[in-house]
């Protein structure tokens with residue numbers, strides 16, 4: 047009896063716990079998807095590989111198992127690549143498995159259907175890239191890909207499987223023996239005791255300590271240990287956007303609403319699974335105090351000193367690091383932060399919250415971002431178990447601050463790159479992996495990057511509600527073009543269609559569509575959509591003048607220095 051490469055790939059994935067594949071079929075992997083589905087793996091078919099890849103990445107983040115994305119050769123592979131690169135940048139474990147054309151023809155550049163040297167093309171964008179060249183290496187190749195994706199710092203792995211390998215056969219007993227389940231896929235890494243003591247010594251000396259929680263901490267699923275350490279020490283904490291909910295945003299020690307004060311005055315900062323990259327101003331003054339001391343807990347030692355001196359590096363997985371810190375602090379308690387530090391932060395938090403409440407209470411017509419997000423906030427406060435996906439410019443910056451998250455890993459967003467296009471892929475993965483309702487809060491421009499996946503959401507009848515904050519443009523929709531002949535007939539570069547009725551897209555594919563123009567209508571539509579547990583899209587008509595260019599990142603947008611006459 048013999049088996050073939052298709053069945054071996056599926057057997058090897060199943061042996062390593064893969065129960066879902068996100069992909070888009072075509073030559074040479076269509077039968078691989080069929081074989082997976084008939085063997086009990088759930089196959090979710092997308093309309094664009096980039097969304098399939100984003101879904102796999104989000105699945106990896108949510109489950110600590112590599113999400114698997116399946117792509118076809120050549121262009122299909124290339125479409126998946128941005129998601130692989132984004133997953134690697136975000137430290138999410140995923141594997142892009144791609145079919146590829148015949149090696150003999152590709153390598154001599156003789157011209158084959160969709161030929162491309164995919165292995166080398168993928169390398170710079172992945173944590174690792176491997177090719178399986180023989181059917182007997184399929185088990186080994188999958189084991190290697192899974193191990194690499196989730197051990198150490200997680201990331202994206204590319205696995206190339208030429209079509210000819212999939213159809214090669216092997217004797218069944220030998221094939222079964224060639225597949226194995228990897229043992230302890232993400233081994234714990236314990237921090238050295240002296241590193242733990244050093245870190246606590248720095249914190250104990252501090253007058254104004256601060257803990258920054260990043261998405262690496264959320265990924266680690268060490269929620270109880272993190273909470274225990276934060277509450278035992280009494281140190282104020284600041285969640286990065288995807289770490290919101292690791293401890294509830296309503297937690298009394300959260301200083302999310304006093305962010306700039308916290309980072310400008312902290313004198314010792316414990317970074318837990320958060321990089322000191324652009325999202326944290328590279329730890330530079332004047333955003334941070336010039337004499338701030340940084341302590342960093344991270345699984346990747348090469349991360350330390352990437353931007354600022356790390357006076358106390360803690361190498362290890364977050365669970366082990368937190369356990370060691372808790373043990374040490376239980377044996378040798380450190381003094382609680384000075385009351386003037388915590389009370390300053392509390393005052394700023396209360397003042398900023400009051401300002402926020404005032405803005406949310408305004409009711410201009412047409413609606414603006416605050417009013418729409420205020421309505422969404424009120425609905426979601428009643429349903430903290432809803433997963434929130436968020437992308438856009440203003441839609442991202444404002445929702446991040448306005449929508450509180452109370453449960454860990456319940457907010458997925460544009461991440462380390464601030465990339466657009468993750469929305470529908472992440473929403474689909476959140477619904478598929480958790481079975482819980484999902485609300486995707488989208489700018490109208492951001493939605494466009496993955497909008498066709500509304501069909502995927504409808505086809506699989508997923509409990510996803512897409513809310514489009516539609517101000518008719520990139521950043522905003524009211525720019526008047528000027529200065530040339532083309533500008534008389536064409537819209538300005540930032541302008542989209544303010545009158546677009548996105549809800550018709552959902553209706554086209556059997557979902558529920560809503561068009562709303564007031565917070566009350568939005569509240570009613572969102573409540574109904576969530577209660578139905580079915581696909582829905584709410585087009586939320588905003589004032590085209592609402593929003594600012596580049597959102598909160600105006601400082602990153604180079605300004606024109608010359609004007610032509």
Ligand code: ADP
Pocket residue numbers: 135136137199200259260261262263265266286287288289318319320321322323325343344345346349362363364365461462
């Ligand atoms: P944020 O954008 O939320 O600040 P980053 O993506 O910059 O977070 O940082 C995440 C960090 O977490 C990365 O440096 C990564 O190496 C680290 N990390 C990821 N998983 C773990 C883990 N299980 N244990 C420890 N560190 C981790």
